[in-house]
Amino acid sequence: MGIINSHCQLVDPEGVRAELRHLKSLNVDGVVVDCWWGIVEAWIPRKYEWSGYRDLFGIIKEFKLKVQVVLSFHGSGETGSGDVLISLPKWIMEIAKENQDIFFTDREGRRNTECLSWGIDKERVLRGRTGIEVYFDFMRSFHTEFRNLSEEGLISAIEIGLGASGELRYPSFPARMGWKYPGIGEFQCYDRYMQKNLRQSALSRGHLFWARGPDNAGYYNSRPHETGFFCDGGDYDSYYGRFFLNWYSGILIDHVDQVLSLAALAFDGAEIVVKIPSIYWWYRTASHAAELTAGFYNPTNRDGYSPVLKMLKKHSIILKLVCYGAEFTVQENDEAFADPEGLTWQVMNAAWDHGLPLCIESALPCLDGDMYSQILDTAKPRNDPDRHHASFFAYRQQPPFLLQRDACYPELRTFVKCMHGEAPQNGED
Secondary structure, three states: OOOEOOOOOEOOHHHHHHHHHHHHHOOOOEEEEEEEHHHHOOOOOOOOOOHHHHHHHHHHHHOOOEEEEEEEOOOEOOOOOOOOOEOOOHHHHHHHHHOHHHEEEOOOOOEEEEEEOHHHOOOOOEOOEOHHHHHHHHHHHHHHHHHHHHHHOOEEEEEEOOOHHHOOOOOOOOHHHOOOOOOOOOOOOOOHHHHHHHHHHHHHHOOHHHOOOOOOOOOOOOOHHHOOOOOOOOHHHOHHHHHHHHHHHHHHHHHHHHHHHHHHHHHOOOOEEEEEOOOOOOOOOOOOHHHHHHOOOOOOOOOOOHHHHHHHHHOOOEEEEEOOOOOOOHHHHHHOOOOHHHHHHHHHHHHHHOOOOEEEEEOOOOOOHHHHHHHHHHHOOOOOOOOOOOOOEEEOOOOOHHHHHHHHHHHHHHHHHHHOOOOOOOOOO
């Protein structure tokens, strides 16, 4: 964040070189770079400015490191990214002055300006283009600009942002709306385009009175047992509840299918990565409320990840799973019936069952050996008879990374060696 400014200029080339020199000494394979839609196509539709990224990739190439590019179709600044605010493109915000329904909307009518509603994926409301066409044009521009770097092997993979925070999910728990952990979040289906889609689905089932969101699903900071929809035996498992949740999660799966079909055209054989969130709070309850509002229909009596992974498999995607580690205390987990480990293993096992390659990302400050061991055991399970393992591990750290060098350098160096198979994992000979 902040390496490329709002005019798409590289801010501090020498600072970047110092960071990369340090990372190279750790023997990492490469770095992850966010390419922000709100920077590149900021002012005028179809006018793309890539200059800062070209300069940045040039410096990374000097160090013979690889790049994984993230195409970030969301805005940033309201989810813990410090002082750096990156909005959606200015021309999108101009359109929104006349048509706020291009954004995800909650039951109270509040708009989330972090990303575009999936309801406009096929609606020509963006100066003559649909949402899907806008994403495709951006992807095609990137490929045209940097095809040579992909062919040289500098760009090793391209991650496609598919929702809030670049993760495949609805923006169901935005801090800007007052959400705090472990709130269940709210359904985000009240813009007019999503409502039109819901009405059509209800009509096709012959139940027009189902063309509504649930009116007893609580608020952002509710607990499941406080609501009629998510409590044990609640409406989430009624005929209407199952219809609504199938529709809501189906919109997410359809969005994946639409965007990835065009990504395959734009990138022509490149490795494509999609990031799945880790929504682990309320995992040990029957309804899995926080997962439901985020678009994953995964109550205890249904496997909500397999339909998503099946779609990712159709498009030959690498699944990236966000993992959280030992900083979640038992007390905190108990209060929210959370189970980060249980969710991680559900998704990983489902991915391997579908034959999907899998990688892991962590944003935790890994400052002790125990946390590194935990990540290693997740990425390279020791007793797996099929020898499954993660394709790679991406470690999200806010720059400047150098400030933490003295604190975690020896552990990090050992961790990299273990990941590369150059040193034994704990408990191995």
